Amino acid sequence: SQQGEEDPQALSIQEGENATMNCSYKTSINNLQWYRQNSGRGLVHLILIRSNEREKHSGRLRVTLDTSKKSSSLLITASRAADTASYFCATERGATNKLIFGTGTLLAVQP
């Protein structure tokens, strides 16, 4: 079963615009990780944010975590056509290294 859901399910933007994807989950977590998946390929790790952290940055990526609302967001600034992919959030409950994935957001960046 899925732990959470991404919102929106699909997002289409123009190059240069910002893209925001949201993730909600159901139970308390140890950490939350965001991944990118190009069509038919493996998962590329983007950012890990721990439950005691509120915000992390990596290049054009900004991730926030609100444990009181059980939600996270991924912001991609100045998007590029190469950012076109599916984006997944995944949560680790307890000290297990077992990830539970959401349903994913399909991002299309139009050149």
Add this chain to the structure above:
Amino acid sequence: DAGVTQSPTHLIKTRGQQVTLRCSPKSGHDTVSWYQQALGQGPQFIFQYYEEEERQRGNFPDRFSGHQFPNYSSELNVNALLLGDSALYLCASSPGLAGNTIYFGEGSWLTVV
């Protein structure tokens, strides 16, 4: 530094057959997990291996089994294949059992006909 490597990349099997998928973890990683991703879905956890033992298991039948070798590499075996087993099978590795970044391979596409 090679990341997580999986083989084969694609394979086609007939219903009822058996399949073995292989995974080499990222250098320095001793924990290997397997996930199944059906089309249009998020990955689902199958099981996790550490110190050559199965440590956790998701909601998958006994037809799914695995093994971890002393060099930390791993195999996923699926017996009595069903059409519904068609999916992308992803191997993931991490150092230790908890709280670390988990890296994934490119996956093995299994089609059951």
